Amino acid sequence: MQNGASDVLNQFRQGDVDAFEGLFRQHQRAVYGWIQRITRDPAAAEELTVETFWRIHRAHARFDPAQGFEGWARRIATRAALDWLRMTRARHTESELSAELCAEVAAPSAADPAVTAEIRSKTTQAFGRLPAKLRIAATLAVIEEQPHKEVAAALGISVAAVKLRVFRALRLLRTDLEKQGITP
DSSP, rough: OOOHHHHHHHHTTTOHHHHHHHHHHHHHHHHHHHHHHHHHHHHHHHHHHHHHHHHHHHHHHGOOGGGGGHHHHHHHHHHHHHHHHHHHHHOOSSGGGHHHHHHHSOOOOSOOHHHHHHHHHHHHHHHTOOOHHHHHIIIIIIISOOOOOHHHHHHSOHHHHHHHHHHHHHHHHHHHOOOOOOOO
16 A cells, blocks of 8 residues: 555656645545644635645645655645735734634633623733744644644744744733733
8 A cells, every 4th residue: 555655646747637636635634634723713614725736736746755745745734824924914913813713712601791702802912922933833832732743844844843833922911911921
């Protein structure tokens, strides 16, 4: 079976459309799930999955079958999602995509629901103000609890760089929330 898989990967690298379609069917669900974890938006994840596979198809000649398809596809998907996050942030001051994420980040308390809603709103705003590179690393490593090694591979950076980005993201969030009168 390994030999059959490597044959398909080699055929894909040579531009074989049937091999590409097979890889698409095999990996579409995983790529969609990965993108949805990053964007927190199912509609965007659908569009970005298509964009990712379009990018994969165009880059087939640069693919190295020895490195495997899944990690390569995940890196391309991550770049597409990062581009989307940057575009979204540029269009919106309060990022709608992080509303659900921040609802998970802001710990629910027994306090007044109005106060809890205000904290969630301020957390959403603070999270939306993070640079996209920091936001994506924090989303994957902290919220989605993906292993640092997997996040590093997807972002095309080292594990140490992932840890640094997560640290910086959390520090910026803490500073921003403290300025708003919220002690995290």
